[in-house]
Amino acid sequence: MPNQLPADSVGLVTPQTHRFTAPLLLACGRTLDEYELVYETYGQLNAAKSNAVLICHALSGHHHAAGYHSMDDKRPGWWDAYIGPGKPIDTNKFFVVALNNIGGCHGSTGPRSINPATGKAWGADFPMIRVRDWVASQARLADVLGIDVWAAIIGGSLGGMQVMRWALDYPERIRHAVVIASALKLSAQNIAFNEAARKAIISDPNFCDGDYIAHNTLPKNGLAVARMIGHITYLSDFAMGEKFGRDLRSGSFELGTAEPVEFQIESYLRYQGDSFANTFDANSYIRITKALDYFDLAREYGDDPVNAFKQTNAKFLVISFSTDWRFAPERSREIVNALVGANRSVSYAEIESKHGHDAFLLPDERYQQVFGRYLAGVTI
Amino acid sequence: MRIDLNEIQHWIQQGSRILDLGCGDGTLLKFLIDTKQVQGYGLEIDAAQINACIDKGLNVIEQNLDSGLGNFADKSFDTVLMTQALQTLHFPHLVLDEMLRVGKECIVTFPNFGHWKARYYLATRGRMPVSDLLPYEWYNTPNIHFCTFNDFEVLCRERNIKVIHRQVVNEQSGQTLKDFMPNLFGETAIYHLSK
Structure with missing residues (x-):
């Protein structure tokens, strides 16, 4: 973080x-008697409460979508490139709410939380x-x-699935649905x-059938491998080749050297896996x-x-x-075709990018234009 | 607004469902929404044009017409429009078939390559015509499948396409002559078609 924001x-x-103290009946048939949600807000809610935007996060996301928690932070929130004054999700116009979903591990009630019934x-x-x-x-x-009605609900990947579910389950509470790099299934x-x-x-032997906390351990190796697998699928072959190629981090191909070869991509993936395993919960990963x-x-x-989209009233981007x-353009076109079939408003853009699934998180001129122009047209 | 776009409105029903192929900056779609309260989608591949459509609050879908309209159901639109894009397609005849499958009716507009200026240019210079309306050289033109009005009439006959209306419009000169000899003096054709 620079000295100045x-x-x-x-x-x-x-x-x-x-x-929340009212019980939440879950789709699996069980009930969460009480639970906590941790969230952040950016911008000001207007008097009419008509400018609220909800951000739904993907697998590894959370409530910290934009800005900094302290001047010592190395990096801003995970979607800072798209949320802020003058950015596509313009906080001069919108009141933005980002939360951590239940079942996660960044503060909202999840597998690491204390179950009030057992105290563990x-x-x-x-x-x-x-x-x-x-x-x-x-x-x-x-x-x-x-907030009775969201001006827009926005999400990428798994977040996009939440946006579509919102449009179906609460058609009167969402005016615009922005579904990015997602799929119907x-x-x-x-x-x-x-x-x-x-x-x-x-x-991972440390998984202990999911009760690793009771055993005072963590299945870090297993979680790191899980993240490595995921991470490979979020990048494109091209982007990986361009960034790492066959470059070596250490060792050499020369005969007679005892040094083992380590490719840059190996070192990178290991680092990604290990740092994820230190911050994420294995039971959350399984549930999500x-x-x-x-x-x-x-x-x-x-x-x-x-038929599904006939239940919706929102306009879609x-x-x-x-x-x-991982969430190919073809999957998005299925969403678009179904919306057209249901006679619903929809615009669709296929952004040329070399970054694979990760592209939805990264700055890109055309992506920012389409996204920003669409949201500029949202009335508040 | 381009003169062919202005004429099209007469063949569009109030409140109908429209698909505009190669909708450009969405001028026509916006006009039809404002004046005829149509419900419409535009298909476009150019990023700047898509932005312009989004600015107008239109439904614009990024889609390459050369990959067909297989994602749209039979007769799912009242009218499928395509203005000044026929000549840019790799397989215009197949797209035309698809338009007539997806739409109950179609409206197509295209420039007449049989216009006397094009013929004169080719006859006297022996080179591919370059004009105000078609300002490209042969090697960089997006217009790869030119036809004359007569060519299009033959195509419709061959494919059993019914011509509901046909109209010839000129942006500038030849307003009277075009009605007598459209294939020689008409600049732009507007065809209203069904199957």
Whole structure:
């Protein structure tokens, strides 16, 4: 963090926590009797409360979407490139709410929280969560904040799934839906990657059937491998080649040297895996990837997404990225086609990018233009 | 607004559902929404044009017409429009078939390559015509499939396409002559089609 905050930053922000005491019935049939949501807000809610925007985070995201927690922070929030004064999600215009979803591990109630019934951490007993549970809890947060209707709800990847679920479950409470690099449901290949990641976690001897906290340990190796698998799928072959190629971090190919070869990409992936394993919870990872796998917008509508989208009133902006193979442009086009079939308002842009799925988080001129121009047209 | 766009409104029903192929900056779609309360989508591939459509609050979908309209259901639109884009397509005849599958009716406009200026240019200079309306050299033109009005009429006959209306409009000169000899004096054709 530089000594001075950038002019287009939301600046220093402080997370807030709200405790919900009304029980939340989950899709799995179990109930969370009480729970906490941690969230941040940027910008000012106007008197009419018509300028509120909700940010839904993806697998590894959380409530800290923009700005800095302290002047010592090395990096701003995870979507700082898109949230701030003059940025696409313009905090001069909008009141932005970003939260950490239940089941996560960044402050909202999740597997590491204390289960009031037992006085111990939930661990493996924390309920399985579906996207609709997140949306239901987000709707309660909206009630607390006095927001009847969101001007827009925005999310990438798993966040985009939450946006679509909002549009279906609360059609009167969302005016604009921005769905980025997302899908109506995961493909078999996508589920396969998630399962490989989960298998890495539960195969770690320290996983202890999910009760690693009670055993005073952490399945860091398994979680690191899970993250490495995920991370590979978020990048494109091209971007990885361009950034790392076959460059060596250490060692040499020369005969007669005892030094083992270590490629830069190996070192990078290991670093990504290890740092993730130090900050993320394994039970959260399992629950969130399961929520991804289960999500199927059209399942209850005769497997016809057109029927599903007939329940919605929001106007949609759908964005995909050319080299994203985890949530390929084809998946976004399925969303768009279904919306057109349902006679709903939708615009769609396919952004040329070399960054794979990660592109939705990174600065890109055209992405920023499409996103910003669309939101500029949202009335408040 | 371009003269062909102005004429099209007469063939569009109030409140109908419209698909505009190669919608450009969305001028026509916006006009039809404002004057005919249509519900419409535009397809476009140019980033700047897509931005312009978004600025106007239009539904614009990034899609390459050369990859077809397979994502749209049969007869799912009242009218499918395509203005001044036919000549830029790799397979204009196939896109035309697709338009007539997706739309109950179609409206197509295109420049007449049989216009006397083009013929004169080619006849006297022996080089591919370059004009105000078609200001490109042969090697950099996006217009890769030129036709004359007569060519288009033949295509419609061959493919059993019904011509509901046909109209010839001129931006500048030849306003009277175009009605007598459209293939020689007409600049832009507007065809209203069904199958």
